[in-house]
Amino acid sequence: MTVVSVSEPTTAASRRSVRAAFAAAIATSLEWYDFFIYSTAAALVFNVTFFETDSAVVSALNSFATVAVGFIARPIGGILAGQLGDRYGRKPVLVGAVLLMALATSLIGFVPNTEIVWLAPALLVLLRVCQGLAVGAQWGGAVLVATENAPPHLRGFFGSFAQLGVPIGVILGNVAFLAMTAWTSAADFLAWGWRIPFWISLVMLPVAFAIHRFLEETPEFKAASAKMAQTPAVKKSPIMQVLREHPGTILTAAGANTIGVVFFYTMITGSVQFVTTYLGVDRSTVLTWILVSCCLAIPFVPFVGWLSDRFGRKLIFGLGSVAMMVWAVPMWLLIEASSADRVWPFAIAVIVGMLAAGFQTGTQGTLFAELFPPEIRFSGASLGYQISAIIGGFAPFAMVALINGEPGNAWRVGAGLAALAALGLVCLWVIVRRNYHSDAEPAA
Numbered sequence: 001m002t003v004v005s006v007s008e009p010t011t012a013a014s015r016r017s018v019r020a021a022f023a024a025a026i027a028t029s030l031e032w033y034d035f036f037i038y039s040t041a042a043a044l045v046f047n048v049t050f051f052e053t054d055s056a057v058v059s060a061l062n063s064f065a066t067v068a069v070g071f072i073a074r075p076i077g078g079i080l081a082g083q084l085g086d087r088y089g090r091k092p093v094l095v096g097a098v099l100l101m102a103l104a105t106s107l108i109g110f111v112p113n114t115e116i117v118w119l120a121p122a123l124l125v126l127l128r129v130c131q132g133l134a135v136g137a138q139w140g141g142a143v144l145v146a147t148e149n150a151p152p153h154l155r156g157f158f159g160s161f162a163q164l165g166v167p168i169g170v171i172l173g174n175v176a177f178l179a180m181t182a183w184t185s186a187a188d189f190l191a192w193g194w195r196i197p198f199w200i201s202l203v204m205l206p207v208a209f210a211i212h213r214f215l216e217e218t219p220e221f222k223a224a225s226a227k228m229a230q231t232p233a234v235k236k237s238p239i240m241q242v243l244r245e246h247p248g249t250i251l252t253a254a255g256a257n258t259i260g261v262v263f264f265y266t267m268i269t270g271s272v273q274f275v276t277t278y279l280g281v282d283r284s285t286v287l288t289w290i291l292v293s294c295c296l297a298i299p300f301v302p303f304v305g306w307l308s309d310r311f312g313r314k315l316i317f318g319l320g321s322v323a324m325m326v327w328a329v330p331m332w333l334l335i336e337a338s339s340a341d342r343v344w345p346f347a348i349a350v351i352v353g354m355l356a357a358g359f360q361t362g363t364q365g366t367l368f369a370e371l372f373p374p375e376i377r378f379s380g381a382s383l384g385y386q387i388s389a390i391i392g393g394f395a396p397f398a399m400v401a402l403i404n405g406e407p408g409n410a411w412r413v414g415a416g417l418a419a420l421a422a423l424g425l426v427c428l429w430v431i432v433r434r435n436y437h438s439d440a441e442p443a444a
Contacts, residue, residue, distance in 0.1 A: 017150050017151060020145050020215065021158045021162075023145065023210075024146040024165075028163070028164070028169070030102075030172075031138045031142075031169070031204075032135075032168070032170070034104075034201045035070065035169070038067065038108065039067050040174070043270075043396070045194045047062070049113060049190055050124065051063045061400055061401070062121075064269075064396045065397060066121065066124050066128055067269070067396060067397070069125050069128045069129060070132035070393060073129045073132025074389045074393075075390060077134060077135065077136020077137040078137065078139070078382030081136065081138075081141060082140060082239050082376075082379030091141070091211065094145060095208050096137065098138065098208040099204075102208070103130075104128075105131060105198050106199055106201050109196070136382065139162075140381050140382035142165070143365035144381070147366050148219065149219070156306065156308035156366045159365045160308075160361075163305075163361050163365050164298060167294035167298050167361075170294045173197065174288075176196070177287055178284055178291070180193040180194065181193075238378070238379040241376050242376040242383065245376075249431075254384050254385070254427075255423060255426075255427030256317070257364055257368075257385060258392065259360075260324070260360040261392025261395070262391060262420055263328070264357050264392070268290055270395060270396040270400070271286075271335050273399075274407075279339055289343070289351075293354035293355075296355065297358050300358045301358055305363065313363050323356035325417075325418045325422060327356050328415070328416075328417035328418040329411060329415060329418055331353050331414060332414035333414065335349045336407055336410035368384050371384070
């Protein structure tokens, strides 16, 4: 009888952990698919269809500016979601974020080509803001659903499943655009083919229903809610509490994470625009190699999460900063050395770059969650991550400005990334020195 009484709760907890991890992976994969296809469309389509000018540089800057708008909206989504998620639960916020993203992305596919010059850009900006709000809300919900349902000794591994949405989302987005490129002519692709990947996002609606129907609220939120219920009736605002009590944690977390966001977006979005516009590399070839690099990242990200369970989040996260700092300049020199009949430098650049970034991708969700106590964790983790995303959103824009139409200036992008990685290491050092809140991180 003793065996039964012990094993049954353990089995139920294990099933809950696995179910939560897969729900987080599916939700984030679809959310990031929606968010990333906009960036891909901005690099390949919008600069021609909605923002065409006599200057390719100006067209690209205008197109990528709308990409950045979504990143500016992400902290606002994180703030709103943090308020709701720390008060009412992780699950309802995640469901709401999935629904908002599905509707906004599908509507982008209906934005008309029109003689009214301002209409399409205005609609794109509005819907991109909605995408940013959804991603800002979704990330914290997915990470906490995965980590707070996980056993303490495997929190890094299970938490990494929420981060799997990043490479899977890129893969799904690139597959969608590759398929449309193959099935349509160049003219048809620009006229209507690019819209179909946006309409596909409607499949997120049944996913939202499934999460609402089958996923339980996390045990840590239930415990935090019970604790707060015993305190005086006046409830503190979670966002104001975390800003008042943990401002240094938020800022250093954002500073440490910025290099990962900027590195990633210059690689999967900026490099696509660079090699297709200036080096004449075929669009399908570029997207294929981005796809290959993301496929390699899928098993690598959970492995990194497992490493963080063994050796500590901060150590593994720091290795990612070092790897990106070392690889930044060589990566962009290789990208510059690519051409239509010489694609292997680009392939090496993005494959190694994706693995270097993977040390942070697989660790950041659990690391950020463990920096804050449970009652304000949604607000704190979301703010730290989404503040860094603002800078990341301007990465392709800054890349275009640094290169300024001269392919030989590509090294400038690498140098900027290396400097940003060094700054990230300083922020991580501050986190280590001040020993911010940590629930169950292994000793490194």
